[in-house]
Amino acid sequence: MKNIPVHQLKDRVGLAGIEISRFKAGDLPENDETLGAHRDDHYLFFLLEEGEASLMIDFQEVAFSTNTLYYVLPGQVHHRVNNEIAYGWFLAVDPMLISPDYRSVFENQLLLQQPCLLDAKQMQQFRNLLNILHEKYSEDERGPFYVHIVHSLLQSFIGMVARNYGQVNWPGVQLTRPVQLSQQFKKMLSENMRSIKSPSAYASKLHVSESYLNESLKKTTGFPVSYWIMQEVMMEAKRLLYYSELNVKEIAHDLGYDDHTYFSRLFKKTVEATPLDFRHQYRK
Template sequence: MKDIPVHQLKERVNTGLEIRRFVAGEVPKKYENLGAHRDDHYIFFVIEDGAASLMIDFHELSFSSSTLYYILPGQVHHRIRNEVGCGWFIAIDSLLISPDYRNVFESRLQLQQPYPLNEEQLKLCTGILSLMCEKYQEENPGPFYLQVVHSLLQSFVGIAAGCYSDFDKQHNLLSRPDQLAQQFKKLLLTNIRQIKSPSAYAAMLHVSETYLNEALKKVTGFSVSYWIQQEIVLEAKRLLYYSEMNVKEIAHALGYEDHTYFSRLFKKVEGTTPLLFKSDYRK
């Protein structure tokens, strides 16, 4: 039996993001028949007009005009319909979303709801996305092309995080696995450089490693070790992209004395070496 496929953004683009505007009834061929799948990146939608529906981890969500929504890495989803909806689709590599913003988005794991944008917020979002799309699609990119695109992206993500941080929280009680998943990911964000042992995180959460593993698999579909490795590589990608540190220095900063072991781990998770990743992203 085939597992649920995981779609990787790096297989489609090398810029860390993908953006397109869709109109009513338009489904590009490369997005047809995707079926249920996971992504290794964030997806944001801004619905300008009409309506659309998605199935997210067995929950059907409907989107009306002037709404914002996001899908977390690892959530199983598939499109139900978008025949009458128009708006924006933005896929974003996790490394381009700061830990502060991620904390806002991930604190609502499995519970994120469409955010109703007021007229001013919708105008602001669509204005930034239109400018970003225009720059992103330039046929002859000039100097600082990627930096400008990423700066516009940061503006959009910041607005989205601001919307959700002010969003009235749902009062539904979280299940124990949901609570553990949220608590684990928050610990991971702040401790990944020092702590990489699944048993250590289980001890910090006062549960057994087996139970924590079962909870993570139930909520996200992935194990504790998977998320630890993903967070290590994500932090490494940030350092490769934003800092001037070399691979050996990054390995040491992340707690690895053996930088060759770190490089093997990076390649295992990312499918490329740290140096190749750096050269691809910092062209």
């Protein structure tokens, strides 16, 4: 295997931009490939209701017990070690659907997130919400307000996860220099992506060489600086297309592009849909 496979969410989901399922003891992936190490271009969330399970996350085995919550970031290398006696929930979520405030909670613990133990009341709240979300997700996506209902329920779930992780600190964990630099870059990118789109400019602001910044990002996420700049810009473009009434020209200018036709070409190349097609697909 020359490169670590990257699984893309768009290859297997519909309009809602999420995938949700409930797994039970002994469930196995549909093919052998998913058993091996890979990255995802999306977030994964797990809620373990009963039993034990474990994942290898960036060379660290993470064990889960009953009533635990966990997530995997886009770009983290992972593979299943064991879930032979586990019951619970699995969600795959398009990063577009996770707000910057929530992302800052998840990504500030880059590579070091640990399972979050829930009490009985919290666990019941998550169960209730996920049951409703799964029920609505399983309905006909052509029905009225399908996407809006699914996304509203999803936002409640993401908010509850962020609240739980935002209240937890993991003592005694040492961050490596590449991890620290990756965190600093991602925070800087979210604050400056409208005005700064040059990898060398971010490297200069972080007082490192462009090659070292690229090396650090590739080591911790599997992707170079330019990839993350484009992902951040296009993610914000998707949010504006979905949530706002701005036209394409206004969105392009808001994101720092004077030439809206160039922005549209860039969007189509990255997202594989024109901005208007994307808006129509998610709003119909």
